[in-house]
Amino acid sequence: MKNETVVELIKDLTAKLSAVAEEFNGRVAKAAEPVPAGNEPNDAALVEHANAVLEQRRLRRKFLPGELFHEPAWDMLLALFASRDDRMPMNIKALVSMSDAPVTTSQRWIEHLHKLKLIDRVTDPTDRRRVEISLSYTGDQQMKAYLRALLRG
Template sequence: MKNESVVDLIKDLTAKLSAVAEEFNGRVAHAADPAPTSTEPSETDLVEQAQAVLAERRLRRRFLPSELFHEPAWDMMLALFVSRDERQPMNIKALVSMSDAPVTTSQRWIEHLHKLRLIDRVIDPTDRRRVEISLSYDGEQAMRGYLRALLLR
């Protein structure tokens, strides 16, 4: 009887070890599988989307009166997102030209975007008349979120 209980224990232990080995092999095989491809847009995708939105906005101005689409702040935000990727500093003069609005209107929008903490302004230490404009962290995150949503819809 003692032999039977030892044999039963060995059989039971063998079955349990076999189950553990199968589980281990399954986990090893799963770990070796390549990670699933991400559906998250890349940085390049986001910049290309911003460029496409800017191009579409300019295109419609060729065919329709520009006062129908007067959103200088939005044009500036798009231009700043693209310029950030191109590592091109954007000064007020360049940003005003991107807004397709009068200088005073554009400057008011720049001030408003700054108050909303969507852009940062940095005075050039060598020429204090020159002010560099860039998206703030919050502005960049907002633009990324919007562009990502456009790509994933």
């Protein structure tokens, strides 16, 4: 009986994760519509905007209950994009801290983001316990498209 309940919970979670991914991909496709040349914000402006969005997300938790804003995958994608100018991937521990979610929840989202090919995971060759995370090329391009669409208003 318990195994059936766990299986049902896993199926439900998988369906929900797929729905979130589908919604995200739809929004990215819409945001990627061509824009006249010269109106495009540069990468520095996009990183600055990603940092502003992250700060706004943190600020609202000071005034309202945090459970209203539980989107760990989105927080992680924003953090990875905002850190891209550092040219340093984040380790899992740092990325989990950016998501403001339990470690196990964050790790499941990291796995899902990897399956969606939005992030890359690389095991540190000097310390195999350490896994570094960065946006994949696809993830970077989709985040740029989304942030450009936000800036276009």
